[in-house]
Amino acid sequence: MEGIRIDLDKPLPITGDSLPKSVWLDVSLTPQGSTVVAKAEPVYGDSFTDEVRDGIKHYFVKVGEIDGAGKVKDFRTVVEINTDLIDYLLAQIEKHKTDPDAHMELLAKLATGVPEIIFPEKSAVDVGETPVFTWGKFVPIFINTALNAVQVQVDHASKDFSSPLFDSGPDSVAAAQNRFAMPPKYLLVSNMYKVRVRWRLNTGQWSPWSVAVVFTTKAEFNYVARPDVLGLDGVTGVQERPEIEGSAFAVVGDVPDTHYSTQFMVKKGDAVLHKSPEVLGGFKYQLPAGLLQPGKDYDAYCKETGKVLGESEWSYAASFHTAAAFITGDAAILLVAWAIVVKATATGTALENLAELYSNSTEQEAGEGDWAEYVVNAKVRGRIKLLSGTKNNEIVTPDLLEVNDQVRTEHGTATVESVTEQNTSTKIDFFGDGSGVDVWTFEDSLVSVGNRNIIPSAGLVGYEEMKIGKGVILNDAIPTSFNPNQTSPNNTFTFSWFMPNILDGSSSLNYTTPSQGDHMSYVRVDSSIVKWTTRFSGSSVEIPRPDSNEYPFIHLALVVTKNSVKRYINGELIADASVNFGNETVYIMGPESNTGSRYLRMNQLRWFNRVLTVDEIKQLMNEFGLIHKVKITELPDVPARAHKIPILVAATGDAGSSFTANDFEELPIAEINIGTDTDPDSPDYIYMKSVRKAKPPFRSISMGLKKMAKGVKVLVAEVRIDTWKLGA
Structure with missing residues (x-):
């Protein structure tokens, strides 16, 4: 366990009278003379988190459950080995070389690492109301990996984070600074809390959570005083780029602290127009051009951060009115x-x-x-829409750029050096491994046969007019559709397609088995949601509708194995349902319904004879039609x-x-x-x-x-x- 070999020469007794109970193993390496020995002890409880105790790391794994009648459920993994052990292990090594899914969890943990909290220390006391949590820096193992967000959670020491007291959500600023200032109004005096942190890479991978650190707050809080915005409240005739100034740094309480930074914010009504970067060591900030409009009302705010006590609250609003015209010259x-x-x-x-x-x-x-x-x-x-694969010296985008064009990013300005076009819309072997079976770009007309339509070899009509009730068979055979068992081992395959992100748009891809009948899979776009319904499990899943400007098309993926069906929207897993197809043939067909009033829309339908990874599904989502790989002069970092x-x-x-x-x-x-x-x-x-x-x-x-x-x-x-x- 965690690299520690546990080999017991006799049964480990389970004690205690109360049932039911969950049984865990507490595994550690205990010092013994000049070496360490593996130690395993049973512990009982609903949940345990790895921890450091008296300088020794303890790892916990659930091994079983005992119900009220004394029936034992074994959670241990047993592998039956019928060959020589060395041969078996060598075969597993070869599998890890060729099967990317064989060690995904290990690779993911290796890629992300696990954060380690530096402050507060374990069992720290006298912690203030707005502590600044810090953690060790991320050390990349693989090239082109970097942090882009951190998530911090705080909960009462007696609870399990299932409904945390505070959750920062993904925070890119904290990721860049390796620190997060706890906002006020959450922590109370003389209470015990615990904090944990995890981080996300630019690949989208999240690390495991850090070991939770327990701390106790002070009997009386010390904190950074709420500052004021100076000289702006009630002022009229303000020009386009006013300088905002915060008041002097001050502390409430008896703990000494010094000023670390000031941050400024401008609102128009309830809407936040602008938040400045932290001004390190300073109290003034000039607003950028283009933010304020003539003859409008705005509110300015500031907050200050101390090196020890963390952030203050935002100041009260300083309301001002801009001039009727911004005049630089005469x-x-x-x-x-x-x-x-x-x-x-x-x-x-x-x-x-x-x-x-x-x-x-x-x-x-x-x-x-x-x-x-x-x-x-x-x-x-x-x-410009940026796609995955964008680097600090190359932009991947569907938008058209030309040599010598100038591109502005948050990391500065770059010049386009070269542009390469790549059209993957008709490429069958998309990943170059033979898993692509076919692709339909929906450009030709439907050919009607009975109550179904056949897709000709060149494709079928565009997403605009494919009416429900006609069904679609994905080859020229009638009526068998295709048999994935001919090319897909164990009924394993993936379908990927696009639908337009338009109001009342809908799309469908159905599949069927001889004994279970149709499994309808129907997607619909409403004003604020995208809803994906499946008949076979009776489940409907809703997600917020993506912005139609950023996502004019919505990408859908259906991943089917003999015992599960997964649904993805825009590269995110939204549903994972258990099924049991057994050894039956699974046929795929298009929309089939008796409603007769809907029009189904799809484009670039792809069939793969294997399960695709999340990264592969995201690649399909991003490479819709013509893609441009744009070489640019090197930037300090990857642009967002x-x-x-x-x-x-x-x-x-x-x-x-x-x-x-x-x-x-x-x-x-x-x-x-x-x-x-x-x-x-x-x-x-x-x-x-x-x-x-x-x-x-x-x-x-x-x-x-x-x-x-x-x-x-x-x-x-x-x-x-x-x-x-x-x-x-």
Whole structure:
């Protein structure tokens, strides 16, 4: 157990009078002279967690249960070996070399490691209300693995985390800092609690939970005082990038502490518009451009963190009102409309790649001096979809990029060096191991035969019109459908397909056996959920509907073995049902129902003759149609979001000038920020600001954008030109 060999030469007695009971083994290596010996003792209880006791690591495993009548249920694993032991072990080694599932649990644990809590120490006392939990750093074993989130749970010492007192959820900031500050209002004075932590890799794998550490809180709490936002409450006429300042650091109680960091937040109503990174050692923060809008009400907050006592509460709101116009130069020109659109809508949405927008021209007022300089500002909404396989020097995306395009990420700006297209939609042997049996791209017409339709060799009609009641047989034979036993050992196979993420959309794939009849598997998209229903087990599973902008298609996978059926949506296991097909043939057919009113939609249906892993299912989900592998200049880390940077342009001239697209010149970028706000359709954006451009005196000006990516949106209300008059 955990590498410790337990070999008893005589039965281990089980004592105690009360029944029923669960029996566990407490296994440890006990010092004996200059060596250690394995020790195993029976213990009784519902649950045990591995722990360190008196400097010795104890491991626990459940070995059995005894019911009230004295009947024993053995939980130990017994392997019958009918060959020479050495030959058997050698065969297992070969299996581990060739079967990736043979050691998945071992590899997963090796890949993730297990966090070890540093603070609090075991049985720590006098812990404050907002302790800063810390743990050892993650040490990667495999290349290209890194942390992207940490989860912390706290519970009463007497409980088992089944309903924890506090759960942080996945936290990327804590993962980067190896620390998590417990928020106030959870822990009470003079109470015993326990904390545990686990982390998640960029591969999606979670580590096991750490050993839980028990601690006791103080009889009286000391904590960081709630700070104030200085000089902003009630202020009007605030410009675009105000500097927010927090009050001096202070502590309530008798424990000395020093300031570690300050964090700032801006809200519009109840919606959080922006949270700053932690400002280490400082009390001031300037808001980024593009966040605030003219003539609006906002609230600013701050909180402070001490090195010992952790975080304060957020300050009370400091309410302020922005100016009617943000003026950098002598005037701020707000534009009216997109006067010229190329591959775009009049409202500013790019319909194709390389779209262009050009604004109306604005003229200087009569009696005012000529303009001599200007700056162009624009907020561009929408981002590049990043797929698995993205690295710090390569983006994998369905979006189209070109050589020399600029891409903005949270880790800086990168330049596209090369683009390789990859179309896997018709590739049968997707994984290169012969497991792919067939693929249907749904491009040809259905051929009706009786009450069923046959998919011709080239495929069948697109996802738009495949009506219920017609059924689908996945080859040209009638009526046997196909027999997975011919190519799939032990009725083991996987089906993968896509359906459009549209309201009232539905998709279905049915399978049947001679003795059990049809097993309907039906998926439906409602306004807020995706619901997958199966007739054979009577089970329905619901998940929140994915964002249709990010997931225009929903990926479905059905994994069938002779004793289980698993369902996946967008790479996540949502249901695992037990069945018993025995040695019967399992036939797969398409939708079959007597409702007659629904239309079923599917695309890129794939058949594999084996069980696919979760990672393989996610790969199928991500590689839908044309994929681009985009080499970029190396970034410091793997990006989680990216935006194609369009080109800012402007044109100037005399009063009465009428500009064409050829009159606009490209502007160098002076500032670019990534942001997220409350826009219901495209909350993610980049804010661009050009250099201050000097020109011969002019009285008319217009601005625009070129080389926009398909799907991005630039509202004319979110662009601005700042101008300076001659001699200013």
